[in-house]
Amino acid sequence: MNPTLAQRQWLARASLASILVAGLTLGVFAGARAIGLLAVGLVGLVLVAAGLWWSLARQGTLRVLAVLLTLGAPVWVLVAYTRAHLTWVAVLAVVLWLVAVATGRAALVRDDGAAEMPEHPAPPVRHPVLIMNPRSGGGKVRRFELRERAQGLGAEVLLLEWRDGSDVADMARKAAAEGADLLGVAGGDGTQAQVAEVAAALGLPFLVIPAGTRNHFALDLGLDRDDPAKALDALRDGVELHVDLGSAGGLPFVNNVSFGAYAEVVASPAYRDDKTRTALRLLPDMLAGHEGPRLSARAGHTEFVEPQALLVSNNPYGTGDIAGLGRRSRMDGGVLGCVGVKVTSAAQAAGLLRGRRATGLVRATATHVVVDADQDRIQVGVDGEAISLRVPVHCEVRPLALRVLVPRHRPGVRRARPMLDWRHIGRLALGRSRKGSGADDPNR
Structure with a gap:
């Protein structure tokens, strides 16, 4: 259950108080040395942030050096405080900072019921x-x-054998024609999307069994990805979730469709085995030296001019997610999320760590996104499947088109953790945010 507005105001005050106490502790016990030690701490934070970025954006020896910097900077700070006989002050300051971050994040979680999608009788x-x-x-x-x-629960099971030329959508349509009143898939997100399109077109409930590698769709539905068999509990004790379904160039997607450098990452042979690690490993090429087609896009009233990478998602991801590797708090908002990345310098690339406030990052939501390019066809990643589409590519959302049957008891959909916004926290602490006004919405 999310905290009420009054509780969030007190959490915001606790967050700011923790920062204040940390500063006062340093000032009281460090005395004249406080400014120097504070500078050491700030430099240490900058070095850790730089090391984290370089460890993602560099390869080989430079990556090793970046990891050493990330690990070495905190040690250097601790040594500096130890020499000043203020080790306990440093430890207390770290604890207070962690408390400030935890209470600050908790304060930014809204109490408007956005954490869960409505359930309907199965x-x-x-x-x-x-x-x-x-x-x-x-x-x-x-x-x-x-x-x-x-089969023990009374389901008919069809095995997908690619070697015989089986088409999963055709199999689903044939099953429905023969009397199936529910269609389900045990497979990856790309396979899920194809059968979901058939189920939505026929008005049949759809069952997701997370038997793929990443199972992003299952994650956002609150399913247990560690034990896909638990999804079968929906057949004996289930509820329905009504979610949106996306389409790109006439092809369905449940998660996202990627263009430009994002699509190049999806096309990498290593992507299928380890999506997250591959995306991070290829991050330097994704942000610099991209020589693919010149893209342009329009999402509602927002123009994307020559983005190096573009991601269109079935409902928006969290504000700090620039590559669709995180999760969506809801999938029934009736909108597409659109994220475009365009960087021209190393400073802008490093600034992407700032999330939604990053220079070179443009975000928008719309019901219709049009992507064009200076080529007739472009490489596109549709739910992690690399394909070629003719431009312009029209991306649309079909609100509440899909009836998804899920177990009544499941890990649940947890709202994506909000980005820390100290301005919002300050307004909450001063009681200047109004419930329902949207002024304190961390996803705005």
């Missing part, structure tokens, strides 16, 4: 048909005995 299901990809996720179908467990 319809009776008499003939569920589940399509399972045995190769997905390194063989999760076999490892978790998904086929046997589903």
Whole structure:
């Protein structure tokens, strides 16, 4: 349960008080040395931030040196405070800062019920048909005995065998024509999207079994990705979530569609095995030296002029997420999220760590996004699947088009952690934010 406005105001005051106490402690016990020691601490923070960025944006020897800098800077600060016989002051300041961050984040969580999507009664299901990809996720179908467990619950299971030319959408349509009253998939997000499109078109409930590698869609639905078999509990005790469905160039997507350098990362052979690590490893090429097609896009009234990377998502990701590697707090907002990245210097690239306030980062929401380029066709990543599409690519959202059956009891959708915004925290502490005004919305 999210805190009320009054509780968030007190959390904001506790956050600011923690910072004040940390500063006073340093001033009282360090005396005349306080300014110098404070400078040491600030320099240490800058070095850690620089080391973290360089460890992502560099490779080889430079990356090793960046990691050493990230680890060495705190040690240097601790040594400086130890020599001044103020080790306990440094430890107390760190603890107070952690308290300030924790209470500050808690203060920025809204109390408008945005953390959870509404649940609806599940319809009776008499003939569920589940399509399972045995190769997905390194063989999760076999490892978790998904086929046997589903059949034990009365479901018909169809195995997707790519070698015989099977088309998952055709399999879903045929199953529906033969009387299926629920369609489900045990596989990755790309396979999920294709069957979800069929289920939405026919008005059938859809069951997600997270048997892929990353399972971003399942994550945002609150499903247990560590044990995909738990998703089958929806067949005996489930509820419905009504979520949006995206399309790009006529192709469905449940998560996102990527263009430019993002799409190049998706096309990398290593991306399928380890999406997050591959994206971070290729980050330097994603932000500098990009020689792909020159893109342009329009999302509502927002223009994206020659972005090096562009991400269009089925509902927006968290404000600090520039690559679609995080999560969405909701998927029923009826809008697309659009993030464009354009950097011209190392300083701008490093500034992307600032999230939504970064220079070179443009964010927008719209129901329709049009992406154009100086080529007839461009490489696009649709839910992690690399394909080629003709431009212009029209991206649209179909509000509440998909009925998703999920277990009643599941880990749950937790709201993406808000970016720390000390201005909002200050306004909350002073009681200047009004409930429902949107002034204290960290995602604005």
